[in-house]
Amino acid sequence: MGVVGRDRELDMIGTWIGDRAPGPSMAVLSGEAGIGKSAIWSGALKTAGPGRVLSCRFDESEATLAYAGLGDLIGAVEGSTAVRGLREPLRRALAAALWWEHPRQTPPDRRAVALAVLDLVRRLSAEGALLIALDGIQWMDPETEVVLAFVFRRLSTEPVKLLATLRTGADNGAWPPLARVLPAERVVCWEVGPLCPDALAAVLENRHGIALTRHVLRRLHEACGGNPLFGLELARDRAWRPNLADDVSLPGSLRHLLREHVSNLSPAAVEAALVVACAARSTVGLVERVTGGLKGLVEATTGRLVVVEGESPRFRNSLLRSTVLEVAGPLRRHQMHVRLARAVRDPEERARHLALTAGEPNAALAETLDTAAGLAAARAAPLSAADLAVHAVRLTPADQAEVALRRRLAAAGHLISGGDGARARAILEEALPHCSSGPDRANVFFLLGHAVFASGDVAGSLIPLQWGRAEIADQPELLIPIMASLTYFCMHGGDLTAALGHARELLGLAERAGDRAMCDEAAVVLCTLELMCGAPAPAVVPVPHGEAALGRPPLVALHMYGYLCRCMGDLQAAQAAFGTLDTAAETGTAAGWGMVWATEVECLAGDLQAAARYADLVARTAQETGAPPTAALLAEGLVLGVRGELERARQLAEEALAAADASGHRMAVLMIRALLGFVELSGDDPMAAVLHLDAADRICGELGAIPEVLCPTAGADHVEALVQVGRYEQAAERAGRIRWAGRLIDRPLVRGLAARAGGVLLTATGSPKRGAGELEAAVEEFSVAGVPFELGRTLLALSRVQSRLRRREEARRTAERAGRIFSELGAERWAARTVLRSRLSAPNRLTISEARVVALAAEGRTNQEIAAELAIEVKTVESHLSSAYRKLGVRSRTELAVRMSAGRRDSGTPGI
Numbered sequence: 001m002g003v004v005g006r007d008r009e010l011d012m013i014g015t016w017i018g019d020r021a022p023g024p025s026m027a028v029l030s031g032e033a034g035i036g037k038s039a040i041w042s043g044a045l046k047t048a049g050p051g052r053v054l055s056c057r058f059d060e061s062e063a064t065l066a067y068a069g070l071g072d073l074i075g076a077v078e079g080s081t082a083v084r085g086l087r088e089p090l091r092r093a094l095a096a097a098l099w100w101e102h103p104r105q106t107p108p109d110r111r112a113v114a115l116a117v118l119d120l121v122r123r124l125s126a127e128g129a130l131l132i133a134l135d136g137i138q139w140m141d142p143e144t145e146v147v148l149a150f151v152f153r154r155l156s157t158e159p160v161k162l163l164a165t166l167r168t169g170a171d172n173g174a175w176p177p178l179a180r181v182l183p184a185e186r187v188v189c190w191e192v193g194p195l196c197p198d199a200l201a202a203v204l205e206n207r208h209g210i211a212l213t214r215h216v217l218r219r220l221h222e223a224c225g226g227n228p229l230f231g232l233e234l235a236r237d238r239a240w241r242p243n244l245a246d247d248v249s250l251p252g253s254l255r256h257l258l259r260e261h262v263s264n265l266s267p268a269a270v271e272a273a274l275v276v277a278c279a280a281r282s283t284v285g286l287v288e289r290v291t292g293g294l295k296g297l298v299e300a301t302t303g304r305l306v307v308v309e310g311e312s313p314r315f316r317n318s319l320l321r322s323t324v325l326e327v328a329g330p331l332r333r334h335q336m337h338v339r340l341a342r343a344v345r346d347p348e349e350r351a352r353h354l355a356l357t358a359g360e361p362n363a364a365l366a367e368t369l370d371t372a373a374g375l376a377a378a379r380a381a382p383l384s385a386a387d388l389a390v391h392a393v394r395l396t397p398a399d400q401a402e403v404a405l406r407r408r409l410a411a412a413g414h415l416i417s418g419g420d421g422a423r424a425r426a427i428l429e430e431a432l433p434h435c436s437s438g439p440d441r442a443n444v445f446f447l448l449g450h451a452v453f454a455s456g457d458v459a460g461s462l463i464p465l466q467w468g469r470a471e472i473a474d475q476p477e478l479l480i481p482i483m484a485s486l487t488y489f490c491m492h493g494g495d496l497t498a499a500l501g502h503a504r505e506l507l508g509l510a511e512r513a514g515d516r517a518m519c520d521e522a523a524v525v526l527c528t529l530e531l532m533c534g535a536p537a538p539a540v541v542p543v544p545h546g547e548a549a550l551g552r553p554p555l556v557a558l559h560m561y562g563y564l565c566r567c568m569g570d571l572q573a574a575q576a577a578f579g580t581l582d583t584a585a586e587t588g589t590a591a592g593w594g595m596v597w598a599t600e601v602e603c604l605a606g607d608l609q610a611a612a613r614y615a616d617l618v619a620r621t622a623q624e625t626g627a628p629p630t631a632a633l634l635a636e637g638l639v640l641g642v643r644g645e646l647e648r649a650r651q652l653a654e655e656a657l658a659a660a661d662a663s664g665h666r667m668a669v670l671m672i673r674a675l676l677g678f679v680e681l682s683g684d685d686p687m688a689a690v691l692h693l694d695a696a697d698r699i700c701g702e703l704g705a706i707p708e709v710l711c712p713t714a715g716a717d718h719v720e721a722l723v724q725v726g727r728y729e730q731a732a733e734r735a736g737r738i739r740w741a742g743r744l745i746d747r748p749l750v751r752g753l754a755a756r757a758g759g760v761l762l763t764a765t766g767s768p769k770r771g772a773g774e775l776e777a778a779v780e781e782f783s784v785a786g787v788p789f790e791l792g793r794t795l796l797a798l799s800r801v802q803s804r805l806r807r808r809e810e811a812r813r814t815a816e817r818a819g820r821i822f823s824e825l826g827a828e829r830w831a832a833r834t835v836l837r838s839r840l841s842a843p844n845r846l847t848i849s850e851a852r853v854v855a856l857a858a859e860g861r862t863n864q865e866i867a868a869e870l871a872i873e874v875k876t877v878e879s880h881l882s883s884a885y886r887k888l889g890v891r892s893r894t895e896l897a898v899r900m901s902a903g904r905r906d907s908g909t910p911g912i
Helices: 007-018 038-047 068-075 089-096 108-126 142-154 197-206 214-224 228-240 254-263 267-278 285-293 295-302 318-343 345-358 365-378 384-396 400-418 421-434 441-456 462-472 475-494 496-513 514-534 547-549 559-567 573-582 588-605 608-625 630-643 646-664 665-682 686-702 712-726 726-743 748-764 768-785 788-804 808-825 828-841 847-860 863-870 873-886 894-906
Strands: 025-033 052-057 130-135 160-167 187-191 306-309 312-315
Touching: 007 038, 007 160, 007 187, 025 038, 025 894, 038 052, 038 130, 038 160, 038 686, 068 108, 068 130, 068 142, 068 160, 068 384, 108 130, 108 142, 108 295, 108 894, 142 160, 142 608, 197 214, 214 228, 254 318, 267 285, 267 295, 267 318, 267 421, 285 295, 285 312, 285 318, 295 306, 295 312, 312 318, 312 894, 318 345, 318 665, 345 365, 345 646, 365 384, 384 400, 384 421, 384 441, 400 421, 421 441, 441 462, 441 475, 475 514, 475 665, 496 514, 514 559, 559 573, 559 588, 559 788, 573 588, 573 748, 588 630, 588 788, 608 630, 630 646, 630 665, 646 665, 665 686, 665 712, 665 788, 686 712, 712 726, 712 748, 726 748, 748 768, 748 788, 768 788, 788 808, 808 828, 847 863, 847 873, 847 894, 863 873, 873 894
Parallel strands: 025 160, 025 187, 052 130, 130 160
Antiparallel strands: 306 312
């Protein structure tokens, strides 16, 4: 029997599944509880065309169970050749995470698990189209969601489709991150609406054999709002009492109806249903072990309370599960958790049930939960570990205050790692009254500062760190991590004066403590901050040791060293520093911002593939930790901006700007303004670019920082935008500051930027020969610096000047060289610009002035309109058109429009 009343939805899904366009895509069926999403989803799977299908249903009870969904999703292929063919480290990580094998002492890295699933999906899709079907993604466990998001971000041409259902409503309005992984053009969303009365009548007749009069059907439809689940339950109530007349009022409370439904089942059926409701992952075997048989489960299934899929019984909807738990009452729920604790084999699940059975402190049980939390952490499931640790804290006896504090801090640490900053803050604030002054309180304040920073409140993170500093003012070895955090957080907040002070104090503390590694780290950050504020570039910078750095969040020394090298324009050293990092060991926001800097460095160095990998890592870090999205949005925007995907880059940057403004992250605001300026300049909107770059310049002035240190290319972009809008005096002042910065840093990158800015300004102010000389000098500097994208931009500018100087053949060769650079980088929009420039510069082709007139004429403008828009004489317009007609071999505006259209098709750019 098909899905009644849902032909349109099934047809849309069938068309979507049948679309063989390359690359991943996603379809989401959304709607309120009971509206029929799961029925449509199941029907679509039955009618799906040829190809492999991996499916999984999520349940509210499993939302905190690590990798629950992932285990169900790929459990069917556990013994397949695709799994056996995985590289052994990845197969071991996947097996340990899903308990196919017992985890080793070293916990599986979450990235290794994600890479294993990515490899598996690619292997399966290589055999044919792959459909991943997920029912109820609002209850997806966080670990499964992170893995699937990781996979879909990295698919490119593989024929993989994801069909998901999402419950929406008052409590489920926000879309999960997985539903936002792919670009908007690859995602379709269908809102499942209510059934019409006739369709609801057909559902009732097919399901229960109930035929209602039109009068009752209308009232039933009004009562349930067309929701088939509610309508079925309301109609079922009437079926139980068939003697009622048609005009009797329908039940006003579905909750009462569901309670009555459950209460009418036998004790054995209710007991079986209670096992399914209380177990984190129920199986037929578990129900049989706990209840002593399957009679109750059979009755619960026959009574349509639960359904059994394979070996897994589940409720038809969450309302029924809630009703079973409510009807059972607290005493029977407690007894069921006791029985389940004896029956389950998974140590984490056993610990959960034990925790739910204990009302009073119990040292032995608390220790068991603490151990289970360690197992969950070893499986790279920090949120599961946090839940178990919280239970361990609750059950720790009052006379074990030190143990309770340790467990509270462990729980907070797991929550920070898992991204639940709000709960971490609550636990830490609750811990404060339970710890004495001195090191204990300082440790709580230290973690609290990190929780606040991770939640996006950069300014607020400083307060608890300062309190922690006051608790241990005379203990240098304990002050070092607090001072390192204060330095880093002040830098991100834009208080460079305070950050400098903290960095100097940190260096003194490290020297007194004899901590050589921290001395090197402090020296690196101090040099960076001093350079930001206008000090000359240091002659020698200590290179921090990677092993020491990785153990010191958030002042990750190799990240800071890479950032310092980037600030000085030494891209090779910066690449080496970022490449040395063992990113799997990095956690939290520090890793995120380090990878943003790495993304920027690779964009400058011209390796957009490496830049995209770093941007993906930032996105993964944000998704796994729940950190604010600013870093991830900025990193992706940087890559898209260079590629020329300007609309998407602008959208991401604007989202990042809003998030950075809200969090008080001024360094991020500065970088985002610079990115937006570049995007607008690239999109031929110089006035919008000026607004953003003026704002970036103001922020640097407020911070007391040198713009060319914080945002190396923003100054040259600023000069170019100012020139295009005719603000030559401000452009000259800005170009002078870039030249001064070039002397301060004295590196090819900054010298090249200064030369390009000067060349653009000289050309615009009537000195094209001198401008060409400056641009040629910039070409040499950029060639030495190893920055191909900036080199290509400079060659494009030089080609324009050479054309203006009537050095047409030279201009064409310069443009073609720029085009080759952009094509090799993958910057297609910029490559298309060079095609047009090369054609305009070729013999018998249009000059820039002629091309502008021709473009407007092809749009249908009159000579007078063209003259007014370009601020030239009508006679000049006529002269340009006459010359263009001769060069292009056309005799009328109609032929001109046709020729221009052909040029656009040939080159992918406006004009020819």
